[in-house]
Amino acid sequence: MIAPAHLAVPAQDMTDGAAQGISRTLAEEVAVALSYNGSTQAVMMASPADLEDFACGFSLSEQIITGLGEIESITVSAHPDGIEAQIWLAEPAQARLAARRRMMAGPVGCGLCGIDSLEQAVRALPVLPAGSLRLTPTQICAAMRGLRAAQALHDLTRATHAAGFFTPDAGLMAAREDVGRHNALDKLTGALARAGVDTATGALVLTSRVSVDMVQKAVLAGAPVLIAASAPTAHAVRLAQGAGLTLVAGVRGDGFQVFTHPERIIMKGAGHVG
Template identity: 45%
Template sequence: MHAKRTVGAASVPDASALGASQSYQYSNLEGSAAAETALAEEVALAIAYNGISQAVMLVSPSDLEDFIVGFSLGSGIIASPDEIYDFRLSGCGSSMQAEVEIASRAFWALKEHRRQLTGTTGCGLCGVEAVEQALPELQVLPATALPPAHWLDGLRQRISDFQPLGRHSGAVHAALFMNDQGELLLSREDIGRHNALDKLIGALVRQGIPLAGGVAVVTSRCSLELIQKALRAGLQTLVSLSAPTGLALQWARRHNLNLIHLPQHSAPRVYSPAMENRS
């Protein structure tokens, strides 16, 4: 278990216990005496489902259990957390493995997807299948109210307390969750922005935290993949500290996901729902 420190009503991993950074020596171009600084670590995590290799992800070596659950759900490999029966992490150093046991139905769908993407590149069909996987049919969320404006007041400053690894070493993204009372509950950090959101989703699922009325916050730019992960997890509002892409905005509106950009020096920008749809 990671050591914790308390910030308000929430618990935050202590950067010294994360195991996701190490100190390295450096010098400047003038050849001055060596100094040390903390740098974020990354490991190659090979993920297999029911014995079949699926992906190798470069991740920060912290909260990997949360990542496995969130990646499986956010990538559409499982439809619900109940379809994960068990998983085991092994390995050390820069190479780790995750053996995940999933329900037969989910495994059959995964094998069918892999079969569709296998074929000759000249047939013209493989690209079609790949596009269908990149732009899948996802369930439209029930419309939900936008968060009160004061929830976002000073948010950039407040989330700093939930980024211990980022403050310690830099080079990482964060994803955070705010409950239906506007309280920041937990965060997850990773070198990959997708990974950070996967870890957050996994943590919410594993801890049984209700999502209704809550807000997910990502410190990275908001592209389509993050929208899809939020939709699959059932997150109803996504706040991004960097601007969304046009396609991300279109998908958010189409699927009733509240999408808000929080610029550094101006007021929050509500992209979804569209202004004409707001009463």
């Protein structure tokens, strides 16, 4: 049986020096092994939910596959020490994976654990096309509010990140949560790919800060706009600029900062920012 995503745990609540026994709902995290054709490629600490989405999204964002058609099957099974997602690849993905030198094993806080060269950390990205997507400030703030409203696991535990997909026409179309911000985005990417959603029509929305690997995942997912609650790193901004990604961060209430490619943001009384 796959572990639940949250668990009630006894604790002592201390208020003004007095202790009271309580039950606290906490987010669960388990070791999830991602195995391809019988060989483990990565072991990540993750929330035990939406693991088929996770397997698909991780495979896409790590460029193990170029499309879901290269996955023949996915089996998720529980083990004494965690969970295994066994992915079976078709050719040429099988041969492509065999040529890789990457083996990852890391905690949820690191999206680049286990790489074995500087080139892998700063891998070249495709440049996103200009496209037709344009968002108003009102829509950007609505996207973040919509994501916040979709965080059922966070409401219970106060311990998870979320990633969502927003379009001007449909609003927040999908969201995924995880104890790891990278995992949440991979789960969302997998869910969108499995549903056949065109990511060029909307924006990815994150509850987290924006590091280099989050920009990499967003660009490889094909989304032209990335909206985040917290700040980006300087390197993430440079990477987003070069890849043609509009990076919006620090969304709070009705305010935010636009760091790259502001031409996709419609301002009142003007055609665009800048």
